[in-house]
Amino acid sequence: MRAVRRLHAASAEAAALGLHAGQKATDALALVPELVTAEAEPEADTTALSALVDWCVRFSPAVAADPPDGLLLDVTGVDHLWGGEAAMLADFRTRLAKSGLPFRCVIADTPGAAWALVRFGEDGTIAPPGGQGPLLAPLPPAALRLEPETWAQIERLGLRRIGQIMDLPRAPFGRRFGQAALTRLDQALGRETEALTFRRPPTPWFARLAFAEPISAPEDMARVTADVTARLCARLEAESHGARRFELCFHRLDGKAMPLSIGLALPGRDPIRIARLFAPRLETVDPGFGIEVVTITAQAVEATSGRQVRLDALRDAALEDGLAPLVDRLTNRLGPERVWRSAPVESHVPELAAARARPLDAPAPEVRAWNREAPRPLRLFRRPEPVEVMAPIPDDPPTLFRWRGQVHRVRRAEGPERIAEEWWKGAIGDARTDNLRDYYRVEDDAGGRFWLFRVGLYADPEDPPKWWLHGLFG
Amino acid sequence: MSDFRAPSAREGRLDAARAKIAAIETGGRADFGGLPFGDARIDACLPGGGLPLGRWHEITGPGMEVETAAAPALFTALMAAPLALRGQAVWVLRRDDLSAPGLAGLGFPADRLIQVCARDEAETLSVMEDALATLGVTAVVGEVEAVDLTAGRRLQLACEKRGATGFLIRRRPFGGQARREAGGSASATRWRVRSAPSEPPAGEFGLGAPRLDVTLERCRGGRTGAWLFEATAAYELEVQNLEARDGTHPLRLVAELADRQLAPAQPLHRTAA
Numbered sequence: 112m113r114a115v116r117r118l119h120a121a122s123a124e125a126a127a128l129g130l131h132a133g134q135k136a137t138d139a140l141a142l143v144p145e146l147v148t149a150e151a152e153p154e155a156d157t158t159a160l161s162a163l164v165d166w167c168v169r170f171s172p173a174v175a176a177d178p179p180d181g182l183l184l185d186v187t188g189v190d191h192l193w194g195g196e197a198a199m200l201a202d203f204r205t206r207l208a209k210s211g212l213p214f215r216c217v218i219a220d221t222p223g224a225a226w227a228l229v230r231f232g233e234d235g236t237i238a239p240p241g242g243q244g245p246l247l248a249p250l251p252p253a254a255l256r257l258e259p260e261t262w263a264q265i266e267r268l269g270l271r272r273i274g275q276i277m278d279l280p281r282a283p284f285g286r287r288f289g290q291a292a293l294t295r296l297d298q299a300l301g302r303e304t305e306a307l308t309f310r311r312p313p314t315p316w317f318a319r320l321a322f323a324e325p326i327s328a329p330e331d332m333a334r335v336t337a338d339v340t341a342r343l344c345a346r347l348e349a350e351s352h353g354a355r356r357f358e359l360c361f362h363r364l365d366g367k368a369m370p371l372s373i374g375l376a377l378p379g380r381d382p383i384r385i386a387r388l389f390a391p392r393l394e395t396v397d398p399g400f401g402i403e404v405v406t407i408t409a410q411a412v413e414a415t416s417g418r419q420v421r422l423d424a425l426r427d428a429a430l431e432d433g434l435a436p437l438v439d440r441l442t443n444r445l446g447p448e449r450v451w452r453s454a455p456v457e458s459h460v461p462e463l464a465a466a467r468a469r470p471l472d473a474p475a476p477e478v479r480a481w482n483r484e485a486p487r488p489l490r491l492f493r494r495p496e497p498v499e500v501m502a503p504i505p506d507d508p509p510t511l512f513r514w515r516g517q518v519h520r521v522r523r524a525e526g527p528e529r530i531a532e533e534w535w536k537g538a539i540g541d542a543r544t545d546n547l548r549d550y551y552r553v554e555d556d557a558g559g560r561f562w563l564f565r566v567g568l569y570a571d572p573e574d575p576p577k578w579w580l581h582g583l584f585g
Numbered sequence: 586m587s588d589f590r591a592p593s594a595r596e597g598r599l600d601a602a603r604a605k606i607a608a609i610e611t612g613g614r615a616d617f618g619g620l621p622f623g624d625a626r627i628d629a630c631l632p633g634g635g636l637p638l639g640r641w642h643e644i645t646g647p648g649m650e651v652e653t654a655a656a657p658a659l660f661t662a663l664m665a666a667p668l669a670l671r672g673q674a675v676w677v678l679r680r681d682d683l684s685a686p687g688l689a690g691l692g693f694p695a696d697r698l699i700q701v702c703a704r705d706e707a708e709t710l711s712v713m714e715d716a717l718a719t720l721g722v723t724a725v726v727g728e729v730e731a732v733d734l735t736a737g738r739r740l741q742l743a744c745e746k747r748g749a750t751g752f753l754i755r756r757r758p759f760g761g762q763a764r765r766e767a768g769g770s771a772s773a774t775r776w777r778v779r780s781a782p783s784e785p786p787a788g789e790f791g792l793g794a795p796r797l798d799v800t801l802e803r804c805r806g807g808r809t810g811a812w813l814f815e816a817t818a819a820y821e822l823e824v825q826n827l828e829a830r831d832g833t834h835p836l837r838l839v840a841e842l843a844d845r846q847l848a849p850a851q852p853l854h855r856t857a858a
Binding site: 453470 | 649653654655656657658659660662681682683684685687689692695696698699700701703704708712715716719720721780782785790791792795796797798820
C-alpha cells in the first residue's frame with residue numbers, strides 16, 4: 112500500500128490559490144503546476160517552536176508551547192511593564208516580525224478563547240476582560256479545539272456558529288457530543304479552568320531590563336546583571352522573601368536566549384552576593400550582535416525572616432555571613448555534587464551508610480546516627496581492592512595477606528562482623544542466605560590497621576571465597 | 586667590651602631586643618593562642634604551650650601513606666576535632682574516600698564537616714584559602730601533594746584573617762611519580778605520622794585503641810620531638826561525644842620516643858646571663 116503524500120502546510124500565497132493543508136499533493140500540483148514543495152520536518156518544527164518559546168520568555172516567564180504551531184503566553188501581571196496590553200501586543204508584533212515568521216496573535220482571558228480567536232478570529236484582537244463570549248459567537252465550531260469528527264458532526268447538524276451552541280441546552284448537547292465538547296466550550300468561555308504546561312514554572316518573581324541600544328561589552332553585561340538582580344531583590348526584600356535559585360537570561364538580537372543559573376544554600380536576596388555569583392559565568396555568554404533584554408527569575412522562593420531577628424543568635428549570624436556565602440561560592444564554582452555533608456543512612460552495608468546531603472540542610476531527626484561501637488575505617492575505598500590471603504577455614508581471620516604486592520603479617524584481628532545483603536529491599540524470592548560479607552579488622556606487625564572482608568562462605572573447596580580490602584583505619 | 590652603662594639601661598635594651606626577636610619569630614602575626622595536648626612532654630615543645638592556632642600545619646606519612654594517607658588523616662582528624670566542636674570544619678579532598686562513619690567513630694563531629702572534592706591541586710589550595718578566611722570556620726583540612734612557598738604564604742594570610750587553623754595532608758591520591766620537592770615551606774609545624782601497633786588492655790581480644798607514632802619534624806619557635814599517641818576515645822560507646830569529655834584532648838600521649846629525635850632537644854631561647 113502506498114502512502115498518500117499530502118500538504119502539511121501552505122504559505123499565504125499558496126492559500127490564496129486555493130491550496131490548504133491536508134490536500135493531496137497530486138491534487139495541489141494539478142491546481143498549481145508550478146507549486147514548489149518541501150518535505151515536512153516535524154522534528155525541526157518542534158525545535159523551532161521551543162526556540163520561539165525561549166525567545167518569548169522576554170515577555171513573560173510563563174510560556175507554554177502549543178504544538179504543532181502555537182504558543183501561549185501568560186501575560187497576567189506583566190503587561191503593565193509595557194503600559195498595557197495593547198502596547199505589549201504591538202511591541203510583540205514588531206519584534207516577532209523581525210524574525211520573518213508569519214504569525215497571528217491575540218490576547219484573551221482564557222487559553223481556549225485565545226486559541227479560537229487567533230485561528231478563526233481577527234488578527235490582533237484584544238478581548239476585553241470577561242468579554243470573549245460575543246467575540247467567540249460568530250466563529251465556527253472548529254474553533255473549540257474539538258476532534259475533527261466532532262466538529263464535522265456539529266456542522267452537519269446545522270450548527271455553524273459557536274453562538275448557536277451557546278444557546279443550546281447544555282445537557283442534551285453534552286449527551287450528544289460528549290463531555291469533552293462541553294469542557295472545551297466552558298474552557299473557552301472561562302467557565303472552567305484549564306491547566307497549561309508552562310515551559311518554566313510560572314513565577315511571579317520576575318524582573319526584566321530592556322535596552323534602547325543592544326549591549327555586548329563584558330562590563331555592561333556585569334552592570335545590567337547587577338541592576339536587574341537589584342530590581343528583583345528589592346521586591347523580595349519588600350515582601351520578606353528569599354530564593355534558592357536565580358535564573359538570569361540574556362536575550363540576543365537574533366532571538367537566541369542565553370540562560371545562566373545559580374543556586375544558594377540558604378534562601379537569599381542580597382543583590383551584591385547574587386550578582387557576584389553570576390559574575391564568573393558572564394564570560395561564557397556570547398553576546399552575538401548584542402543583547403537587547405535581560406530577565407531574571409527567582410525560583411524556590413521562601414518566606415524568610417528579616418535580618419533583625421537573626422542577630423541575637425550568634426551561630427545563625429556566622430551561618431548567614433560566613434558559611435552560606437562560602438557554600439554558595441563553592442557549589443557554584445565546583446558543582447553541587449562536589450560539596451556535601453555526610454548524613455547517616457540506616458543501612459548495614461558500609462558503602463551505603465553515608466549519604467551526601469546539602470551542606471547547610473538540617474539533619475533529618477528521625478535517622479539514627481552511626482553506631483560508634485562498630486569500628487568503620489577512615490578511608491573507605493569506593494572499589495574494594497583484591498587481596499591474597501592465608502586464612503584458616505572456616506571463620507578465622509587471615510594470618511597473612513598480600514595487598515599491592517606487599518605482604519602484611521597479621522598481628523591482631525577482630526571479627527568477623529557479618530554483613531548480609533538487605534534482603535528486605537528486594538523480592539523475597541531473590542534473597543539468598545549466602546550473599547554476605549564477613550568483615551575483619553586486622554592490624555599488621557608494623558601497626559597498619561586494615562578492614563578486610565571475605566565474600567560468601569567456604570562451601571566449594573575448588574572455588575574458595577575471595578578476599579577484599581575495603582578500607583584503612585590508619 | 587667596656588660596660589659603663591647602668592645595669593638597668595642594659596636590661597631595658599636586652600628586653601627590647603628580646604621583644605624584637607619574638608616579633609621576628611612570629612612574623613608580626615596576631616597570636617591566636619594554642620590548643621594544648623594536655624601533656625607537658627609535648628606542650629613544652631610547642632610555642633605557646635600547644636598546637637598554634639591561626640596557622641597551618643603540614644602532616645606527612647611514610648611509604649604507602651603518601652598515597653593512602655590513612656594515619657595522617659587519623660592524626661589530623663583527632664587534632665582538628667576539638668576545633669571543629671567550636672565551629673565548622675571543611676575537608677578538601679581530591680579522592681573522596683574519607684568516610685564519615687569512620688570520623689564519627691573517632692569522636693569527630695561529622696555533622697559539622699563540609700567535604701569538598703576538588704579537581705586539582707590548585708583548586709584544593711584555593712578552596713582551602715577561601716574556607717580559612719570564612720567566618721565560623723575553625724579548621725580546614727586539605728590533601729595536597731606539594732605546596733610551594735607562595736601558596737604557603739597565601740594559606741598563612743588566609744589563616745590570619747579569622748584565626749582558623751589549617752591542616753595540610755601531603756598526599757598523592759592517585760599514585761604516580763613524585764613531583765620535585767618544593768624547597769622551603771611556610772607551615773608552622775610539620776608532622777610525620779605512621780601507625781603504631783596497638784596495645785589492648787590485658788586479657789582482652791582484638792585490637793586496642795589506635796596508636797600513632799608521631800614525629801614533629803619542624804616547629805617554628807619550638808622544638809622537634811617524637812611521641813607515641815593513642816586515640817583513647819575511638820570506637821567507644823560510652824564516650825558519645827568529645828564535648829562530654831570536658832576539653833580532654835582526644836589524643837593521649839603514651840610515651841616520648843627519644844631515640845628517634847632528629848636534633849638534640851634544647852631550648853631555643855637561652856636565658857641571658
